[in-house]
Amino acid sequence: MAAADFIKKLAPGAQKVQKKYNVLASLVIAQGCLESGFGSSGLSKQANNLFGIKGTYNGKYVLMWTSEQDKKGNVTRIQAKFRKYPSYAESLADLGSLYTRLSRYKAVVGEKDYKKATAAVSKAGYATDIHYPSKLNSIIEKYNLTKYDGETIPDVPEEPSEPETPTKPSYPSKEYQGKDVELNDGLPSDIDFRQLHVSTKDGKELVEIVGAVLELQDDTTGKKSFTFTLLRTEDNGTEFDLLVPGNILYLDEKVYNHQKYYITDIELDQSRKNVLQKKVTANHVYTVLLVNDRVEEKTSKKLSIKEALDIALADTPFQYVLKAKLSEFDTVDQDGFGEKNRIELMDQIVDDYEIELDVNNYVIYVYKKMGRVVDYT
Incomplete structure (x- = not known):
């Protein structure tokens, strides 16, 4: 045009x-x-x-x-x-x-x-x-x-039509209902070793991925991601084809099973003759949903950890659990708290209140200091 x-x-x-x-x-x-x-x-x-x-x-x-x-x-x-x-x-x-x-x-x-x-x-x-x-x-x-511009605007009705009111952001997952529920009924309930499954967004196709070596990033801010490379073979064509951006990966971690990750990036490598492989990057549901939503209002006053989390997580499918008494967490004098996307606001809370987060899908555990179990091999 x-x-x-x-x-x-x-x-x-x-x-x-x-x-x-x-x-x-x-x-x-x-x-x-x-x-x-x-x-x-x-x-x-x-x-x-x-x-x-x-x-x-x-x-x-x-x-x-x-x-x-x-x-x-x-x-x-x-x-x-x-x-x-x-x-x-x-x-x-x-x-x-x-x-x-x-x-x-x-x-x-x-x-x-x-x-x-x-x-x-x-x-x-x-x-x-x-x-x-x-x-x-x-x-x-x-x-x-x-x-x-100007005071007189021709050909415009005196009362312009009211635009439709934007709704609150919706989320790709409707599975969370305020309590811990199975994210996908097709996933195995008994876990004897770490498993990885790929699913379509609607959950109608679900396939286990075998042989993937994961590089998992997990820190005390609650954000988690991983990458892996999968070589196409005669036996893994279904799961290989399902590895596309937007589809879901369910990972059994050392602490939590069936953690939900979204595939956010795919790099296809066809540089070698008759060899096809994909490098997959996936981000946890906590990061993906909160980075796509924003807190528009600003608040300037003293906030308890509970008040700050309530602002950052309002109208989202996430809940939080304080792993210490409320009185043990600092109250912080906030100036202009808000007007950020929610993951940035959660990062600010981690810094301002000196806390650590551990995330189990839609449940965020809030610690003063998190104990870690180290698996020495």
């Missing part, structure tokens, strides 16, 4: 956003152009999602590959949920709603100077690109987008 045609398509919705949310139409249009590549991005084509907003919209989403970086600089490639909108209009309205809901964008709302508005968006942390404001300004000036 030509740039001019794309802008004409966005303009009515952006003007409705200005009228309802008091955010400049020129800013909204410029962001839509920049973030979606003038409507050429896969996300805008598949989901009418112009601004890369994660989560679900009325239960609708698409899965897209993205890279997440933790505070230590470790990058994990995951499939994340991005909101799927019926049309551009809902995507535009959702951005306007976001700016009015979050206090960090208060300088954007009501600003009439587009240069100050683009600077305010960048300062509030919308993008890490230091050239973000100048890129937006360039688009606004090149296409004269300020003509869509």
Whole structure:
């Protein structure tokens, strides 16, 4: 789609956003152009999602590959949920709603100077690109987008239609019901040695993987992942073909059985003649679900460990268990606690309260100091 045609398509919705949310139409249009590549991005084509907003919209989403970086600089490639909108209009309205809901964008709302508005968006942390404001300004000036601003907005109904209210993020697993239940009825109940199974997302296909040598990463922040390489043979074609991103791996660990991991990356190696192998990377359900969800509100006050965990895990399928008396955990004076994805917030809690976590699927055990059983061989 030509740039001019794309802008004409966005303009009515952006003007409705200005009228309802008091955010400049020129800013909204410029962001839509920049973030979606003038409507050429896969996300805008598949989901009418112009601004890369994660989560679900009325239960609708698409899965897209993205890279997440933790505070230590470790990058994990995951499939994340991005909101799927019926049309551009809902995507535009959702951005306007976001700016009015979050206090960090208060300088954007009501600003009439587009240069100050683009600077305010960048300062509030919308993008890490230091050239973000100048890129937006360039688009606004090149296409004269300020003509869509102004007190009088023609051809816009007095009462713009109310956008559908975004729902809370949904999760790929519906298995957790507030108690420990079997994650997959097809898994063996008696475990005599470490086993690994691969399953489709719906659980209809379940196959054991034999001969995989795992490199398991497990630390006291609760995050767990592993990698392994599997060579295709005449006997393992079914499980080999099931090793694709998004499918599920169930691993029997030394402490917990049937731990649920999502396949997040596959590297296919065909460099040798007549040899096919896959290198598989999988991340635990705790990491995958919490990295795809965000706490939008900020809190500044003294918080107990229980209050902090309640904020970080609200509206998720996870529960936590304190393995010491509440009085033994510190109370911390928090300043601006929130506005992060939930895994980042859990990492902050680990640091601020000096705790250690051990995770059994959807149950998080919280320790002051965790005892470890070491298997000396």
